[in-house]
Amino acid sequence: MTMIDRRAALAMVAAGLASPLRAAPLRYTIDPQLVAPDLWVVRGVDGPIDGANGGAIANISILRTEVGAVLVDCGPSLRYGQQLKTVAEALTGKPVIRVYLTHLHPDHIYGAAAFDRSIVAATPALARSLETLGPSFSDGMYRLLGDWMRGTEFAAPGKVLGEDHETFGDRRLDLYPLAGHSEADLAIMDTTTGMLIAGDLVFHDRAPSTPHADIGRWLASLDRLGTIGHRTVIPGHGPVDPTSSAAIDQTRDWLSWLRETLDRAVAEGLDPVEAGNLPIPERFAVLKAARYELQRSVAHFFSRIEEQTLPRVDLKR
Amino acid sequence: MSRFASYLAAVLVTLAAAPAQAALPADPLGSPMWQRLGKTLFGDAPVRFDPRVRVIFPDIAENQRQFPVAIDARGIAGVKRILLFADLNPIPLAVDYTLEAAQPYFSTRIKLDQRTPVRGAVQLADGSWLVSGGWIDAAGGGCSLPPISRVKGDWAQHLGEVRGVARWGAGGMRIRLAFRHPMDTGLIDNIPTYNLEEVALTGGEGRRFGDLRIEASVAEDPEFTMIVDASQNEEVVMAGRDTNGIDYAARLTPTAAAAPR
Numbered sequence: 411m412t413m414i415d416r417r418a419a420l421a422m423v424a425a426g427l428a429s430p431l432r433a434a435p436l437r438y439t440i441d442p443q444l445v446a447p448d449l450w451v452v453r454g455v456d457g458p459i460d461g462a463n464g465g466a467i468a469n470i471s472i473l474r475t476e477v478g479a480v481l482v483d484c485g486p487s488l489r490y491g492q493q494l495k496t497v498a499e500a501l502t503g504k505p506v507i508r509v510y511l512t513h514l515h516p517d518h519i520y521g522a523a524a525f526d527r528s529i530v531a532a533t534p535a536l537a538r539s540l541e542t543l544g545p546s547f548s549d550g551m552y553r554l555l556g557d558w559m560r561g562t563e564f565a566a567p568g569k570v571l572g573e574d575h576e577t578f579g580d581r582r583l584d585l586y587p588l589a590g591h592s593e594a595d596l597a598i599m600d601t602t603t604g605m606l607i608a609g610d611l612v613f614h615d616r617a618p619s620t621p622h623a624d625i626g627r628w629l630a631s632l633d634r635l636g637t638i639g640h641r642t643v644i645p646g647h648g649p650v651d652p653t654s655s656a657a658i659d660q661t662r663d664w665l666s667w668l669r670e671t672l673d674r675a676v677a678e679g680l681d682p683v684e685a686g687n688l689p690i691p692e693r694f695a696v697l698k699a700a701r702y703e704l705q706r707s708v709a710h711f712f713s714r715i716e717e718q719t720l721p722r723v724d725l726k727r
Numbered sequence: 728m729s730r731f732a733s734y735l736a737a738v739l740v741t742l743a744a745a746p747a748q749a750a751l752p753a754d755p756l757g758s759p760m761w762q763r764l765g766k767t768l769f770g771d772a773p774v775r776f777d778p779r780v781r782v783i784f785p786d787i788a789e790n791q792r793q794f795p796v797a798i799d800a801r802g803i804a805g806v807k808r809i810l811l812f813a814d815l816n817p818i819p820l821a822v823d824y825t826l827e828a829a830q831p832y833f834s835t836r837i838k839l840d841q842r843t844p845v846r847g848a849v850q851l852a853d854g855s856w857l858v859s860g861g862w863i864d865a866a867g868g869g870c871s872l873p874p875i876s877r878v879k880g881d882w883a884q885h886l887g888e889v890r891g892v893a894r895w896g897a898g899g900m901r902i903r904l905a906f907r908h909p910m911d912t913g914l915i916d917n918i919p920t921y922n923l924e925e926v927a928l929t930g931g932e933g934r935r936f937g938d939l940r941i942e943a944s945v946a947e948d949p950e951f952t953m954i955v956d957a958s959q960n961e962e963v964v965m966a967g968r969d970t971n972g973i974d975y976a977a978r979l980t981p982t983a984a985a986a987p988r
Contacts, residue, residue, distance in 0.1 A: 682795035701786070706787060709785070713948070717905070724976065
C-alpha cells in the first residue's frame with residue numbers, strides 16, 4: 411500500500427464526514443386544501459414516519475373564524491409548527507388563536523412548541539395523560555427523524571377544556587371527548603359546515619395504528635360518532651371522506667377484523683411472526699401501510715391475548 | 728504518518744489478511760462481528776450461507792424488549808441443531824436448539840440492544856452449518872433496560888407459571904409455550920444474570936423431542952414455538968430449569984388444529 415492510497419482513502423472519509431454540513435435546511439411542504447367554507451386540510455403522508463416525510467404523516471385542519479385562525483393538531487416538530495403557523499396566518503389573514511390537540515401521539519402534537527402555550531388546548535383526560543407520556547416520545551422521534559426534530563421539546567397544553575363546545579365569532583365547535591385509539595381522544599364537529607374533525611378515532615384508506623389502543627372502547631367511540639349528525643369526515647390519517655360513514659365503517663371493519671384475527675391466531679397456537687404474516691383480506695387492499703400496522707398491532711396485543719386466553723399447563727399450581 | 732492514518736492502514740491490512748486465515752465465507756450482511764462470532768459459534772466446521780434457512784421477522788422492531796423471530800428450515804432435510812443469534816447484542820446467542828424428533832421450525836422473542844443482524848444457523852448431520860438472516864433497525868436498550876416485572880415488582884409472584892397449547896396437524900405437533908420469567912441480563916445495576924436456561928420436551932415413555940439452551944437475550948416472559956414428531960394424541964411433557972436451579976414442569980394435552988381457513 412502506498413502513501414497516496416492512504417491519502418485518497420482519508421480524503422474519501424473526510425468528504426463523507428463533511429457532506430451533511432452542506433445539506434440545505436430541511437423544509438416541510440405544507441399545502442392546505444380547501445374542503446369546506448373557511449376550512450382547509452393539510453394532508454399528511456399516508457405512510458410510516460420516516461426521514462423522507464419528516465414525520466408529517468397526520469392530517470392538520472385549519473379553520474378561519476371572524477376572530478382568528480383555529481388549528482386542529484399541529485404536526486410532529488417545532489419546525490413543522492413554525493411553518494404551519496406562517497401558512498395558516500397567511501391563508502386566513504388572522505393570527506392563530508387556538509390549537510386543539512386531539513390525542514397524545516407525537517405526529518399530531520409536537521408542533522405545539524411553536525405556539526403560545528395559552529392557546530394550546532387539551533381535554534382534562536388528555537392533559538393528565540400528557541403529564542407523564544408527553545415527553546416520552548422524544549427519543550424515538552429524534553432517532554427516526556434526526557435534524558427534522560431540531561429544537562423540538564414537548565410543550566404541555568396551557569388550556570384545559572372543561573366545556574363541551576367553544577365558539578369563535580359565529581363559528582361553534584362541538585367537542586367530543588372520547589377514547590379507544592388512546593386513553594383520551596378528542597373529536598371536533600364544526601357545526602357551520604357539518605364537518606367532523608375526527609382525530610385518530612377515524613382512519614381512511616390507511617390502516618389504523620394501535621400503540622395505545624383499546625379496541626373495545628374504540629369501537630364504542632365509533633358508534634358514538636355515528637350518532638352526532640355530521641355530514642363529512644376529516645380523518646386523522648388518509649383522505650377526507652365526503653360521506654358521513656364510509657371512513658368510520660372502514661375503521662370499524664379493520665379493528666373488528668384485527669381483534670378476531672389475533673384472537674384466533676392465539677387460539678390456534680400461532681406465534682407472533684406467523685400472526686404478523688397472516689393474509690390481509692382483499693377488501694383492505696385500499697388501506698396503505700396495512701402489513702406494517704398489522705405487525706405493529708401484533709406487537710401491541712399478542713402477548714396480552716395469550717396471557718388472557720392460553721390455559722395454564724404448569725404442574726406446580 | 729498521523730495516528731489515524733496508521734490506524735486506518737492497520738485496519739485495512741487486517742481486513743486484507745482475514746480471508747486467508749478464516750474458513751468462514753464473507754458475510755453478505757457486512758457485520759463487524761461475523762468473523763469473531765462465526766469462530767465462536769461454529770469452530771472449524773464448514774459454514775455456508777443458504778436462503779433455504781428462512782429467518783422470518785417483522786419489518787419494524789416495534790418493541791426492542793421483545794422482537795419476534797422465527798427460523799423455518801423445513802425445506803432442508805436432516806437438521807439436528809438450530810442457533811438463533813443477533814450479532815450486535817451484548818449477549819449475541821439467544822437459543823441453541825437440539826432436535827431429536829422435531830421439525831426444523833423454531834420461534835421466540837428476543838431483546839434488541841441496537842440495529843443488528845438477526846440470524847439463524849442450522850447444523851446438518853455431517854456437522855456443517857447453513858446460515859441466513861437480515862438486518863433489523865431498533866431503538867437502543869433492549870438488553871439494558873430493566874424487565875417490566877422488575878419495575879412492577881411482581882416477577883416472583885408469577886415465577887413458575889407456564890401457559891401453552893399443543894395443536895396436532897398435518898405438519899406435526901405444534902407446541903406453543905409461554906413462561907413468566909424476568910430473564911435478567913446482568914447488564915442492569917445490582918441485578919445479576921438470572922434466566923431460564925433449559926427447556927426439554929419429551930413424549931410418551933420418555934421419548935425426547937428436543938432440548939433448548941436459552942440465554943438471557945431471550946425476551947422477558949419467554950415464549951417458544953416448536954413442532955415435534957408426536958403422534959396425534961400423545962401428551963407432551965416440558966421440563967425446564969433456570970440459572971438459580973428452579974425447576975419448571977408442564978404437561979400439554981393435544982387438541983386438533985382447526986380446518987384451514
